[in-house]
Amino acid sequence: MRIREHPILDFERGEQIHFSFNGKSVEAYKGETIAAALHAAGIWHYSESDVLKRPRGLFCAIGHCSSCLMCVNGVPNTRICVTDVVDGMIVESKTGGETE
Amino acid sequence: MIREYDVAIIGGGPAGICAAIAAGKNGLKTLLIEERTFLGGQLIKQTHRFFGSEEEHAGTRGIHIAQELKDQLESLSTIDIMTSTTALGYYEDGMLTALHDEKMIKIKPKSMIIATGAFERFLPFENNDLPGIFGAGAVQTLMNIYGIKPADKVLMIGSGNIGLIVSYQLIQAGVQVIGVVEAAAKIGGYLVHASKLRRLGVPILTRHTIKKAVGSEKVEGAVICQLNENWQEIEGTQRQLDCDAICLAVGLTPLSDILSQMGCETTYIGELGGIVPKRTADLETTKPGVFVAGDLAGIEEASAAMLEGELAGLNAVKYVNADERVNDRIHHLKDELMGLRSGPVGEKIRYGLAQLYEESVITKEKIQKHQHDITQLAFTGVPSQENIDEKLPDVQRRLKPYAVIECFQEIPCNPCVASCPFGAIYIPKDDINCPPVVDFEKCTGCRSCISGCPGLAIFVEQYHPQTGTGTISIPYEQLNRPEKGERVDLFGRNGQPLGSGLVTTVLYGQKQDKTAVITVETDIKLVNQVRSIKPLENGKRVVR
Numbered sequence A: 001m002r003i004r005e006h007p008i009l010d011f012e013r014g015e016q017i018h019f020s021f022n023g024k025s026v027e028a029y030k031g032e033t034i035a036a037a038l039h040a041a042g043i044w045h046y047s048e049s050d051v052l053k054r055p056r057g058l059f060c061a062i063g064h065c066s067s068c069l070m071c072v073n074g075v076p077n078t079r080i081c082v083t084d085v086v087d088g089m090i091v092e093s094k095t096g097g098e099t100e
Numbered sequence B: 001m002i003r004e005y006d007v008a009i010i011g012g013g014p015a016g017i018c019a020a021i022a023a024g025k026n027g028l029k030t031l032l033i034e035e036r037t038f039l040g041g042q043l044i045k046q047t048h049r050f051f052g053s054e055e056e057h058a059g060t061r062g063i064h065i066a067q068e069l070k071d072q073l074e075s076l077s078t079i080d081i082m083t084s085t086t087a088l089g090y091y092e093d094g095m096l097t098a099l100h101d102e103k104m105i106k107i108k109p110k111s112m113i114i115a116t117g118a119f120e121r122f123l124p125f126e127n128n129d130l131p132g133i134f135g136a137g138a139v140q141t142l143m144n145i146y147g148i149k150p151a152d153k154v155l156m157i158g159s160g161n162i163g164l165i166v167s168y169q170l171i172q173a174g175v176q177v178i179g180v181v182e183a184a185a186k187i188g189g190y191l192v193h194a195s196k197l198r199r200l201g202v203p204i205l206t207r208h209t210i211k212k213a214v215g216s217e218k219v220e221g222a223v224i225c226q227l228n229e230n231w232q233e234i235e236g237t238q239r240q241l242d243c244d245a246i247c248l249a250v251g252l253t254p255l256s257d258i259l260s261q262m263g264c265e266t267t268y269i270g271e272l273g274g275i276v277p278k279r280t281a282d283l284e285t286t287k288p289g290v291f292v293a294g295d296l297a298g299i300e301e302a303s304a305a306m307l308e309g310e311l312a313g314l315n316a317v318k319y320v321n322a323d324e325r326v327n328d329r330i331h332h333l334k335d336e337l338m339g340l341r342s343g344p345v346g347e348k349i350r351y352g353l354a355q356l357y358e359e360s361v362i363t364k365e366k367i368q369k370h371q372h373d374i375t376q377l378a379f380t381g382v383p384s385q386e387n388i389d390e391k392l393p394d395v396q397r398r399l400k401p402y403a404v405i406e407c408f409q410e411i412p413c414n415p416c417v418a419s420c421p422f423g424a425i426y427i428p429k430d431d432i433n434c435p436p437v438v439d440f441e442k443c444t445g446c447r448s449c450i451s452g453c454p455g456l457a458i459f460v461e462q463y464h465p466q467t468g469t470g471t472i473s474i475p476y477e478q479l480n481r482p483e484k485g486e487r488v489d490l491f492g493r494n495g496q497p498l499g500s501g502l503v504t505t506v507l508y509g510q511k512q513d514k515t516a517v518i519t520v521e522t523d524i525k526l527v528n529q530v531r532s533i534k535p536l537e538n539g540k541r542v543v544r
Helices: A034-040 B014-025 B041-045 B062-074 B136-145 B161-172 B191-199 B257-262 B302-321 B324-341 B344-354 B375-380 B385-389 B395-399 B415-419
Strands: A016-021 A024-029 A069-072 A075-079 A090-092 B002-010 B030-033 B079-082 B085-090 B096-100 B103-114 B118-120 B133-135 B153-157 B176-182 B204-206 B208-214 B221-226 B239-242 B245-248 B252-254 B266-269 B274-277 B290-292 B402-405 B458-464 B469-476 B487-491 B497-507 B516-523 B532-535
Touching (some): B002 B014, B014 B062, B062 B079, B133 B136, B204 B375, B252 B274, B302 B324
Parallel strands (some): B133 B245
Antiparallel strands (some): A016 A024, B266 B274
16 A cells, blocks of 8 residues: 655655566556565565465565565566566566576 | 776765765765665665764754765765666775676775675564565665555564664554564663654563464464563463564664675674674774775664764775875764763673774763663653653743653763754753753743654643643644644553643644644643643544
């Protein structure tokens, strides 16, 4: 959910764009990261761990913890918390085995 | 192509930016490298006003400090800024490599400043990998940079400054904070931050810990329990709380990877946050010409990171140009740092630094002991009646408006002094760690000091015995700001409801900078009790 009113901050959002998350179209604003756009859309579950298939989501949001790795435009293991969203981008849950 | 520079700085947070400004101002050809697409590091998420010394940005919100610093950077032609650039390594031939736009670039700097900052610690507990368990920094990024509500109901783990500040910011973003869990017996962060949460009704559960996260796809709750003096679970105290996110604010660890790659010696110092570079009081590592600054050098407040950044920048100037003119400023910065660290809250960092170099050791006489017992405040976030009474003027003086500063802990902070147009607020012994004192002879109750206090700890009160009423002016930084003539619900220091009051004035101008000063009139018995207001609970906002 996006914050419309805030007592201290004003949010200037860029141009509205769309990208694909596992085949589903998701709304985003230019200048935000893929993770931010997914969170705004209520998507917290990005992919599964390789062995135990545990759900994986956002943790550090600064590109250090590897919890948010996804396949972006065919590039596996992309840190979506530090990658800006681009119109038409294809974001997919990693399918396992990519880290090997 | 090899790019040559006098100094290359890795990390565009507060320390790196201040280092670049200091180097660039003194004529060094400077390169600032930042991994992210934007500069500012953690500063750009900080909506609260900074503590510290007034001459070093205290009293200004972190977001505004970030903007000021970025403007200064961009005005200096000696500085090149490369964002979206990841430093890869530094090699024996003095070559630094970095990745930009999927290409490797080579840089040959005469000196370097590493200011890579820190990252958040994790905590072991059952189910701790569920989506919905976020680092405090991640929550701040979502809500304060991108304007996205992180969750609906959050349980905060950790009562250090980050845990307390982020909890408050969550409430500002419209999120419910169901509690702050702290394993230690005492609250870890500044107690003014804890008091801010308590008066908004947030419980701070000291001697508690999280046992597990509940849920299968995402967080649906948390199981917590109480701990005894030996940090062991007390049987029968487990309980499940309903929440959709768990926020971890359990400390930071320096990001020292690149230093190890470079061959700078590091050492483990728990008080400084983990593995830190060995370095001198001038921030030089074991490799001559390689300096460090900010959280990488030891976890501390951003105010210290900015001072260290400038200190590292000036020492790079000295190293490259043998320029001795910067010496005076270097001495001044070291004094300022020592001032920030000289109080009780700086004890850990002093102890940590003493393991690196002797200069950090401050003589015992300089360290103040609490003049007053603040145990209750430290355990609960709510001051004792005795603490409060010491801040009040005599009964006769209460008939005219007066400022009451509920700042009891020795923390390095002084913007209230400059905020008073009548010179009525002073810091005893000229020691920045001493809590401020109000001279009631000079105080006019003008309310200028209320919005400038980083701890939101200043209130103005007045008693009207003839009508049986009184007025209280309080800082207000939440949504749905009440208007003049509106009835509001009143709350006490631990968030307890105290009935209702009438808003008589609202100050909300440039000077208040979004911290409104709201004056309410109520029963005389409540004057020294009311510390928070909310629009009426039943939803109907009545403006007379």
